Amino acid sequence: MTRVALAAGPVSAMLVLLGVTHVGLGLLMAVSPGTFFEQIASYGTQNDHYIRDVSTFYLAMGVVQLAAVRRAPWRLPVLAFTALQYALHVFNHVLDVGETDPSWMGPVNLISLAGLAALIVLAVRWTQKGRS
Numbered sequence: 485m486t487r488v489a490l491a492a493g494p495v496s497a498m499l500v501l502l503g504v505t506h507v508g509l510g511l512l513m514a515v516s517p518g519t520f521f522e523q524i525a526s527y528g529t530q531n532d533h534y535i536r537d538v539s540t541f542y543l544a545m546g547v548v549q550l551a552a553v554r555r556a557p558w559r560l561p562v563l564a565f566t567a568l569q570y571a572l573h574v575f576n577h578v579l580d581v582g583e584t585d586p587s588w589m590g591p592v593n594l595i596s597l598a599g600l601a602a603l604i605v606l607a608v609r610w611t612q613k614g615r616s
Contacts, residue, residue: 506546
């Protein structure tokens with residue numbers, strides 16, 4: 485799949501990166517919600533059921549992102565949806581940046597999400613310009 489993405493261009497490569505990342509996160513959340521909470525998202529009180537609920541969203545989003553690699557008409561709507569989701573996700577992290585334990589996790593999560601959101605917006609722009 486990586487060969488297809490690289491041959492097709494940077495937007496496809498971004499979709500592969502996003503899809504694999506989201507499927508991986510979704511699987512981690514579904515299979516080991518405690519590990520996800522402790523290592524990635526220690527905000528508030530751990531709730532395994534809710535983490536597994538959210539995993540279904542990440543799994544579905546990742547599968548659709550991977551499907552969009554081979555379906556050019558899907559790329560712009562999938563990336564636009566992903567950009568919106570990341571914008572909202574970043575806003576949520578701005579509100580809770582100081583609520584993690586350890587305390588460094590909040591700023592690191594915020595910066596990494598904002599950086600990825602910027603790359604997703606760039607991919608949306610490339611798709612609009614036909615550079616998929």
